[in-house]
Amino acid sequence: MEGVDYLADERKKAEFDVNEMKIVWAGSRHNFELSDRISKLVANDPGFSKEGRTMLPRKELFKNTLRKATYAWKRIIELRLSEEEAAKLRHFVDEPAFTDLHWGMFIPAIKGQGTDEQQKKWLPLAYKMQIIGCYAQTELGHGSNVQGLETTATFDPQTDEFVIHSPTLTSSKWWPGGLGKVSTHAVVYARLITNGKDYGINGFIVQLRSLEDHKPLPGVTVGDIGLKFGNGAYNTMDNGVLRFDHVRIPRDQMLMRVSQVTREGKYVQSDVPRQLLYGTMVYVRQTIVSDASNALSRAVCIATRYSAVRRQFGSQNGGQEIQVIDYKTQQNRLFPLLASAYAFRFVGEWLKWLYTDVTQRLQANDFSTLPEAHACTAGLKSLTTTATADGIEECRKLCGGHGYLCSSGLPELFAVYVPACTYEGDNTVLLLQVARFLMKTVSQLGSGKKPVGTIAYMGRIEHLMQCRSDVKQAKDWLKPSAVVEAFEARAARMSVACAQNLSKFDNPEEGFAELAADLAEAAVAHCQLIVVSKFIEKLQQDIPGEGVKQQLEVLCGIYYLFLLHKHQGDFLGTGYITSKQASLANDQLRALYSQLRPNAISLVDAFNYTDHFLDSILGRYDGNVYPKLYEAAWKDPLNQSDIADGFHEYIRPLLKQQLRTARL
Ligand SMILES: CCCCCCCC/C=C\CCCC(=O)SCCNC(=O)CCNC(=O)[C@H](O)C(C)(C)COP(=O)(O)OP(=O)(O)OC[C@H]1O[C@@H](n2cnc3c(N)ncnc32)[C@H](O)[C@@H]1OP(=O)(O)O
């Protein structure tokens, strides 16, 4: 029945002020009002309908995305939306498109690596979308190893130009989003060669297509790399292939903030570190962490609502069966994911602050916090995307068979999300970057250099190496100091163990390669400590709203106790806790599940997602799942006729043959 709220009883059970929680989730009242307004604007506009998206063949799907992106731009102009509002609108349109790379990487690359003059020339064109750009770094042969890229940019002093060239098949640019069919320009990463010397990788602005007829310019071969994983999903994006045959660009299209080439061809390194060339990646990794909480919360919202609707077993005397959300096994799979969504939200907020801070420092030529910013963005990108991709798949399983239907929204969400574990740095490669940072920190401990920020805990290494947990009863695990020390001791001990093992190798690089798996685990321990600490710090703030803080305390407890349970081996193996204390942690975790249960539906309502954004029958706000599933099935193209296409060619002859055989 339309208009009935099947989850109303669940909503009545809430022990906190949901509207206040919505503000905590959004980060501020301003953010809440912005998201609320723009998400409704998109949901109510038929131009942004998602109907039938997973059924469209690639060409139609792609054209439909072009239509939506152009329509979004038209609405942005008509409504005179600010940059912030426009970004929100693109977010709620919820379809990967070339515009993500234009706004998310092309423009930031020019801002971060271009000189003032270059920014003045290119940014106004890009802001008005008079040029459309992408970020062309990865090649067919090299993605993770940026220093291994093969494309060349050779300076020609005769003409004051760079010659951009793809010398081998493996040097073909491969993967850049928006490149295949749309971009007119790209920031291309290539080896800078001048006076016969190779100065390593640098960014160059290269025009690829005519601004008149969109044809590839002479010397440019460009196209789409082909169909990707999933129905619809990331196939709305034209990830591309690109080859250059001695394409000439003016010298001033080399992005020159980090280094310059003079008119005479002299290479000049400015006083900013070369790592700033990787700055766009740091920026995007930071945004990916916030985005992890978006994707995970969506999946969790669907699985939680459906778990309250779905009933299985346990009916007595013809009464109702048990809601599957009441099974402890369901709670043990679902509630830590709900807690993780909140945890990633808060660590994302903090990381945004850290990124803003490091950017301001860089502008003032203070590069001291860059290594920490790199380690945090790399590590947290890896941790949160791995957990989110796994979490979305778990949510699909939590929805049983119906979770496998595209109309649950979960298959597409997974297919769109899962490449986040690979793009912007493969997650294992990024963890090894964190491990390098940790090993460097440990090696400098005796030098008098005090570790600060997220590695300040290493400054208390002597204590952390020998302390023991003082937990005596289950509720002691609710004490923030007990928890933080546990995670610090585990991370510190795992790092020190790696450092000790490394010192046994004559060649440190060989040692690092041999011990890589242990090093990656130490990096995970360090990153989990950051997430736990930032959640606990959030709780130390003034949080208004009846019962809001208490709910967040429950979620925080579930987040860290679930990690403690899952990684018991680390905590026990490093000797910080006893098996009795591990068991007490598990008792406390179960108790927290019971506390969370009546609030579960309201905690996902606090995400404030419209049904348009969720795009899931199982996750509908009103819980009216079965009639809508039934209705949707009949919309499938296979059900347009009672007799299937192909019946006369394939099924009928079979049946006839059986009839003949039967007569024989
Ligand atoms: C709201 C807008 C959102 C928009 C989002 C749009 C999303 C669209 C979806 C998808 C887009 C996807 C785009 C891409 O995938 S672009 C391509 C991304 N590619 C990668 O991430 C490549 C990964 N590889 C690397 O980053 C590097 O190769 C490396 C693994 C870090 C190794 O680099 P290198 O060999 O140079 O470095 P070393 O290990 O020798 O380290 C040298 C020192 O540099 C330090 N370092 C490394 N990286 C950085 C950095 N980024 N920042 C600062 N410092 C860095 C490193 O720690 C070493 O320091 P040391 O002190 O030890 O010398």
Ligand SMILES: Cc1cc2nc3c(=O)[nH]c(=O)nc-3n(C[C@H](O)[C@H](O)[C@H](O)COP(=O)(O)OP(=O)(O)OC[C@H]3O[C@@H](n4cnc5c(N)ncnc54)[C@H](O)[C@@H]3O)c2cc1C
């Ligand atoms: C959907 C999508 C969109 C993308 N968009 C863009 C874009 O817009 N622009 C762009 O330039 N690129 C883009 N990329 C490319 C992306 O950045 C790379 O694919 C990514 O950086 C991983 O590199 P790779 O493919 O070379 O993986 P590889 O490095 O080849 O990884 C293969 C395996 O080797 C392992 N491995 C590699 N090196 C090491 C090591 N040192 N130690 C241990 N294990 C290692 C990895 O863990 C992985 O298991 C995109 C990719 C995808 C999937």
